[in-house]
Amino acid sequence: MKTATKPPEVRLQAPRRHKRSIGWALIGLLLAVGGGIAAAVTVFEAGERTSVLAVTQALPAGHLVQLADLRSIEIASGPELHTIPVRQARKVINQPLALPLAAGALLTSEALGTGTYPPAGxxxxxxxxxxxxxxxxxxxxxxxxxxxxxxxxxxxxxxxxxxxxxxxxxxxxxxxxxxxxxxxxxxxxxxxxxxxxxxxxxxxxxxxx
Missing domain, CATH: 2.40.30 (Elongation Factor Tu (Ef-tu); domain 3)
Known part of the structure; x- marks a missing residue:
């Protein structure tokens, strides 16, 4: 009888914790030009915070996400960002990117998938x-x-x-x-x-x- 092997534990680089709130911080994502994923998001550090996924390096569209591509970052929670919690890291492994991502960009649900790339025209x-x-x-x-x-x-x-x-x-x-x-x-x-x-x-x- 074969014994089921336990899947390897997913470990990501832990975010640094701030001892006190600094009011707000800017998280820069790749500027949205010609189909690239991007936005400049103002994140207020006051209030509830959550650990989400970001990418460690620039990744092209079509790239299959690997564990080494991911890191953990803490931001103020907000449904409008469509971010992916660190606890769901295993679910994104080997999923393709629909759009290119810049180093440090937040990984969002819109960034995953086969999508149409490049865009029309x-x-x-x-x-x-x-x-x-x-x-x-x-x-x-x-x-x-x-x-x-x-x-x-x-x-x-x-x-x-x-x-x-x-x-x-x-x-x-x-x-x-x-x-x-x-x-x-x-x-x-x-x-x-x-x-x-x-x-x-x-x-x-x-x-x-």
Whole structure:
């Protein structure tokens, strides 16, 4: 007779507890641009608090959530946030993300599922950027301007949302960047990548036309 094995205990990084209320704190999520999950939420530390799930690193849409992707964070309870309690961590393991998440973002019910990504009218493409033309500040969730660099100078081609960065090996000369942008701009960026070198310029938060 086989003895049922007990499933491994789910342990997440515990949140730091504050000795006194500081009034309020801002929890930054990836700004909502072009289908990314995001909001800037003001969280009041006074009152009842609860431990919920957040992600430890930037994760692309379609990623299957793993235990190592999760951490625990304490926030003031509020049904409008649609957060997921730490006690339900086991239920989200191996579930796909419907949207990309920035490092530190709260994991919400809307972020899980197969969903439609990219959204209608948008496209996701991958371009190779030389390490010498790749700004270190670019991460998943960055808004960037895609610049064509050729013998005639530099030309801004489009603006895009970075949904993933694949650095590759240290010896690789290019870094692969996954971009989400309007379909017509995706065609222009793909064409630019074939005719010259592509560079990225980081836009300020809320930047763009």
């Amino acid at each position: 948008e496209a996701v493409i991958a371009v190779g950027v030389k390490r010498t033309l790749f700004p270190p500040a670019v991460t998943s969730g960055s808004r960037v301007s895609v610049v064509l660099v050729n013998g005639e100078g530099k030309e801004d081609v489009a603006q895009a949302l970075v949904t993933a960065v694949v650095p590759g090996t240290e010896s690789a000369q290019e870094i692969t960047v996954q971009l989400q942008l309007p379909e017509h701009d995706a065609t222009a960026v793909a064409a630019a990548a074939m005719t010259g070198e592509v560079s990225l310029a980081v836009l300020p938060k809320g930047g763009g036309n």
